[in-house]
Each structure stands twice: as structure tokens, then as C-alpha cells.
Amino acid sequence: MADIIITEFMDEEAVKGLAANYDVVYDPQLVDKPDALNAIVGEAAALIVRNRTQVRGALLEAATSLKVVGRLGVGLDNIDMSACEARGIQVCPATGANNVSVAEYVVSTLLTLLRKPAYDVSQAVIAGDWPRTEAIGREASGRLLGLIGYGSIGRDVARRAMPLGMTVAGYDPFLDDGDPIWGSVRPLTLNALLMTSDVVSLHVPLSDQTRHLIDAGAIGQMKNDAIVINAARGGVVDEAALTAALRAGNLGGAALDVFETEPVTADSSQHLIDVPNLILTPHIAGLTDEANLRTSELTADNVRRVLEA
Numbered sequence: 001m002a003d004i005i006i007t008e009f010m011d012e013e014a015v016k017g018l019a020a021n022y023d024v025v026y027d028p029q030l031v032d033k034p035d036a037l038n039a040i041v042g043e044a045a046a047l048i049v050r051n052r053t054q055v056r057g058a059l060l061e062a063a064t065s066l067k068v069v070g071r072l073g074v075g076l077d078n079i080d081m082s083a084c085e086a087r088g089i090q091v092c093p094a095t096g097a098n099n100v101s102v103a104e105y106v107v108s109t110l111l112t113l114l115r116k117p118a119y120d121v122s123q124a125v126i127a128g129d130w131p132r133t134e135a136i137g138r139e140a141s142g143r144l145l146g147l148i149g150y151g152s153i154g155r156d157v158a159r160r161a162m163p164l165g166m167t168v169a170g171y172d173p174f175l176d177d178g179d180p181i182w183g184s185v186r187p188l189t190l191n192a193l194l195m196t197s198d199v200v201s202l203h204v205p206l207s208d209q210t211r212h213l214i215d216a217g218a219i220g221q222m223k224n225d226a227i228v229i230n231a232a233r234g235g236v237v238d239e240a241a242l243t244a245a246l247r248a249g250n251l252g253g254a255a256l257d258v259f260e261t262e263p264v265t266a267d268s269s270q271h272l273i274d275v276p277n278l279i280l281t282p283h284i285a286g287l288t289d290e291a292n293l294r295t296s297e298l299t300a301d302n303v304r305r306v307l308e309a
Contacts, residue, residue, distance in 0.1 A: 001043035004303065007031045008050035010072060011296035018300050022046075022307070038062040046070060046303045049078070051283065052262065056080035060087075068092060068306035070299040073286060075233055077206045092302035096152060097294040098286035102231055103156035105257065105285035107164070110145070110199045113227045113253035114138040116277060138225075141165030146197030148213070149204035149232070150175060150185065157201060158185050169193055194221040199229065206233035216241040225252035231285035234258040243275045253277035257285040 003022040006015065007030040015026045025044075030037045031053045041047065041063045048070040049055060055069055060083055069079060071093040084091050112119065115137035124131045145161050147154040150172040158168045162184070169186040170193070177187045194200065200222065204210045214228065215238040222228075228251065230237045239260055245251045254277065261268035262283060272280060286295075 002040060003044060003307070004046040004048065005030070005037070005041055005044045006048040007037060007053045008048075008072065010048065010299070011293050014293075014296035014300045018303070021304075034059070041066075045307055048072060048299060048303060051075055051078050054078050056083065060084070068303055070094075070303040072295050072299050073098065075205060077233060090306050092299070092306065094295040094298045094302070097298045098288075098291040099153050099156050101288040101291035102153050102286045103160055104288075105231055105281075106157045106201050106229055107160045109229055109231075109255045109279060110161075110201070110227060111140055111164075113199075113229075113255060113277065113279065114140055114143075116253060139165075143167075143198035144169060144196055146170070146188070146193040146200045147185070148172075148190070148193065148200065148202050150182070150187075151203060154201075154203040155181070157203070166199075169197065190218075191221060194218055195223075197226060198223065199227045201229045202232040202236050204232055204236060206235045210236050212236070212238040212241075214238060214242065216244070219245045219251065222251065224250055227252050228254040229257075230255070231257040234260045234262060240271050243271045243278065246275050246278055251277075253279075255279040255281070257281045258283050 002025040004018055004024045006024065006026045009028040010026065015024060018024050025040060038058055041059065043065050044063060045065055045067045047055065047063060047066060050072045055078060060080060066089050068090045069084065069092065071079065071091065074093045074095055076091065076093060079091055081091060117137045118135040121131045121135045141164060143166055145166045145168045147157060147168065147170040150170040154170060161168055169188045170182065171188055171190045175181060213236050219241055228237065228242060237256065239256065242254055246254060
């Protein structure tokens with residue numbers, strides 16, 4: 001029987017490293033085969049997942065020997081933390097391993113959205129129309145970037161945005177205004193941040209308090225040409241309200257890397273079809289070649305540490 005079960009993709013060298021000392025089942029398709037996973041998880045001491053495997057309910061009940069859940073990432077909303085704590089199962093996220101990737105995604109995406117008209121005229125250029133006036137966009141320099149959540153990823157975003165000439169403000173209810181961690185970033189209330197920011201980027205977990213934090217009311221406070229980027233968790237943004245605002249011309253653009261339903265389905269995607277100035281990516285902000293390697297190695301080390309304790 002397997003000591004370690006890995007249900008989603010992981011760096012192959014990190015898998016081989018674990019397999020040198022443990023019986024490992026590595027099948028990135030197991031996330032979509034819950035019955036097969038439940039059938040083999042009973043004797044496993046470790047389970048390694050990304051964000052899609054739901055570590056709760058029937059899976060946890062079947063995992064009677066589980067000691068540790070290694071999370072290839074940082075979000076924990078797919079894991080029943082209370083149930084794991086009650087059973088003494090350690091949950092180990094790969095904290096910090098993908099910060100750079102997410103921060104670079106946010107900055108590159110805000111730049112793309114500000115200059116998006118230039119990237120929408122490829123066919124016109126080929127046709128010889130030469131639509132220079134239609135392709136004019138906006139500069140990042142001099143604009144205000146508002147960060148909702150000022151943890152380690154938010155701070156990495158701020159460090160990359162400031163050299164572009166952007167000013168940065170943040171909202172984080174867990175930080176006092178006088179906390180030195182703010183540095184040159186200006187702490188604001190949520191309402192003030194929404195009303196004044198040219199770009200709003202989300203960096204909060206999904207919880208009862210943050211679900212639909214960006215809803216129709218919040219969007220109504222924003223500038224009509226503001227940009228929204230969600231590379232945090234699906235559900236923090238009310239997708240229907242966001243896309244309605246984009247269709248009505250009440251926002252300047254948006255990017256969603258995370259969704260209320262993942263993967264997106266035919267039913268869940270109807271409001272996302274043919275929305276102007278909307279970029280959709282498949283929960284990829286934190287995943288680059290380098291981040292995958294760091295995340296996989298850190299997760300393997302975390303699991304090894306618990307099993308060898």
C-alpha cells in the first residue's frame with residue numbers, strides 16, 4: 001500500500017526524491033477520480049494535493065492513517081482544516097514558494113490591461129488598416145495601485161509596481177495603520193481604496209468575510225476606468241457583477257485567474273463569454289517553471305519532515 005499519494009501534478013524530480021524512501025502513488029488524474037482515490041487512500045500516511053482535490057468528507061473518512069497533507073500552494077479552502085486538526089493531521093502549505101510568480105503575474109497583467117487596446121488590433125494591422133488611434137492605451141506611471149490584503153504576496157507586488165512609477169495603497173484589517181510593514185505603502189479603509197485606486201488587486205483568502213467582497217456595491221464605488229485583478233481565490237469577486245460592469249462600460253478592465261467554479265464548466269461560464277476587456281487564465285498566476293520546482297521541493301520537504309518526526 002502507498003505511503004504517499006499525490007493527486008495533482010508535481011515536479012517529477014521531487015516525486016522521484018520521495019519515491020527513493022517511500023512507496024509513492026503519483027497520478028495527476030486522481031483529482032478527477034474520487035472513487036479510485038478513496039479506494040487507495042486508507043493506508044496512506046501522506047496526501048499531496050493542489051487546489052482542486054477536496055480534502056474533506058468521504059476522502060478524509062477513508063484516509064484512516066493520514067498524518068500529513070502537503071499542499072502544493074498556499075490556499076487552504078479545499079481542505080477541511082477543522083477536521084484535520086481534530087485528527088492531528090498536519091497541513092503544510094508551500095508558503096512563499098510561488099510569491100514571485102503571482103507578483104509578476106499581477107504586474108504584467110495590469111500593464112497588459114492598461115495597454116490592452118494595442119493588443120486587440122492584430123487582425124487590423126494585418127489588413128493594413130493601421131489603427132493607431134484605436135490602439136492607444138494608458139501608462140502605469142502615476143497611477144494608484146490598491147492592494148486588498150497586504151501579506152507577503154501583496155508586498156511583493158508593491159515592490160515591483162513602485163519602480164514603474166505607481167503609488168501603492170493597501171487595505172488589510174489585520175495590520176494597524178502604524179505598522180512599519182507598510183513602509184511607503186499608504187494604508188486606507190476599504191471604501192477609500194476602492195474609490196481612489198486605478199488598479200485593484202486582491203490578495204486575500206476565501207472566507208465568510210471575503211466571499212463576494214468585490215460585489216456590485218464595491219464595484220459601484222470604483223472609478224469607471226478602474227481595473228480589477230483577482231489572482232487570490234475564486235468567490236472573492238462576484239463574477240456576475242464584475243462582468244455586468246464590464247459590459248456596461250463601468251470598469252476599464254479585469255483579469256480573473258481564479259473562479260467560483262474550477263475548472264470552469266459550460267454552465268458556470270455563461271456570464272464570462274465575450275466580455276470586453278476581460279482576461280481569463282486557468283489558475284496559473286502562481287505557476288511558472290521556477291515556482292513549480294520551488295513548490296514541489298518545499299512540499300516534499302514538509303511531508304518528509306512530518307513522516308520522519
